[in-house]
Amino acid sequence: MSGKVVGRLLGAGDGRLSGLGAAICEGVAPLLGDGSRMVGVARTAGGLTSTEGQVKKASAKVEFIPVVLDLGVASKADMENALKSAFGGANVPSPSRVLIFHNAGSLGSLKYLKDQVDQQHVQHSVVTLNALFMGMVRSLAPSAAIEVINISSLCAVQPFKSWGLYCAGKAGRDMLFKVLAAEEPNVTVLNYAPGPLDNDMQMIARTETADDGLRSVFSSMKNEGKLLPCSTSVGKLIDILNSKKFKSGDHVDYYDE
């Protein structure tokens, strides 16, 4: 992902742009070539504005395009319009490499399954977004190398008490991206589990997890300084992407190897 390799970059993340999402933008920016574009998608404008500042500081070569969109409720037309306004226009140069980061971090309810009687499981429109995005990239740049990175979790492969909805969501998401890898042999797909991050999500995990044992594990990790800075995990993610040692569709954890 050196400046020489990357001609232009189009990037999109979903969810709130803070914590890991912002760290991905900040960490990737310095590696991009002149004229690269980075599109940040988030539910609210606040995080996007601060992320734009971080990206500008990290690299003067990258244009950051903020898109406010709640993928939990956005329609196909909403997404299409947002993507067109971000990537459209005759003056947009054709990208040679495209990275799409999916970072949907919503924890949902952290209760035991037996107590989940009023849960509503929000479905993110990740499939629709991917379909629209890839269609658009292909019409703009038929020969662009596309890499799709799904921010996964240890919860995708291991059950955790009182985290049932989150685990199920992450497991289903991983499989969705495995299918994408099978369907699209020219797209590189990575399910990356970033490790336990020192971010807002972990703060919620420490306080709201219903299971006493798991909640105290989260507290201990914080107290013993075992949580990872988001930037550290992003560094590892970039190493993994550059190493190309994974098979498209694989689940790779921060702690692997």
Add this chain to the structure above:
Amino acid sequence: MSGKVVGRLLGAGDGRLSGLGAAICEGVAPLLGDGSRMVGVARTAGGLTSTEGQVKKASAKVEFIPVVLDLGVASKADMENALKSAFGGANVPSPSRVLIFHNAGSLGSLKYLKDQVDQQHVQHSVVTLNALFMGMVRSLAPSAAIEVINISSLCAVQPFKSWGLYCAGKAGRDMLFKVLAAEEPNVTVLNYAPGPLDNDMQMIARTETADDGLRSVFSSMKNEGKLLPCSTSVGKLIDILNSKKFKSGDHVDYYDE
């Protein structure tokens, strides 16, 4: 699952009660003791009526209680009322063993992910139903042995082209039941992949699967007589439950061992 072991049985399946769901009811009925209750939950009454007839033929000892309920849209109150009317009443004897079968077989759209731009992923209220059901069973029969069987699929562990939504749903569902197994050490949970069944679902698979290669695999299996009768797969499921050789939460396939 002999008549001696099972005192009473309460069973619930979700989805349309036909094919595998009906075969489960029919296959399990002869193994149940006198006074057992079997509750069938389905979206429409038609399949329930024919299943009731099959169960009566299979065993005179079992009372079949049809419940028409669409779990895709049912509220918590709908489910609670349906369960109460099926299991309530002072004259209902306390069960010693309870089996819950989850058989949600909706295939959804069988298109490539890149073409899935208008999909709506229906979330079955499996979590809510389980929570209500287990709460009710425990108040009725605190010492009943509870077994929960999720009808899973090879699609839960292996990606198939143009089956992305189904694969993701099954993978997520498997994980949900793994978490249930972790949370409830006194409940036995099995994720059972029934193999390729000679049922309506396979007919849809043969005709509607977008991926040419996969569609022709399905056709070949049908033409070469490799699809399993539902009753054969149910027989294997009963063997697995009786053998107790699996660990609670495991994914076990018809072809395993």
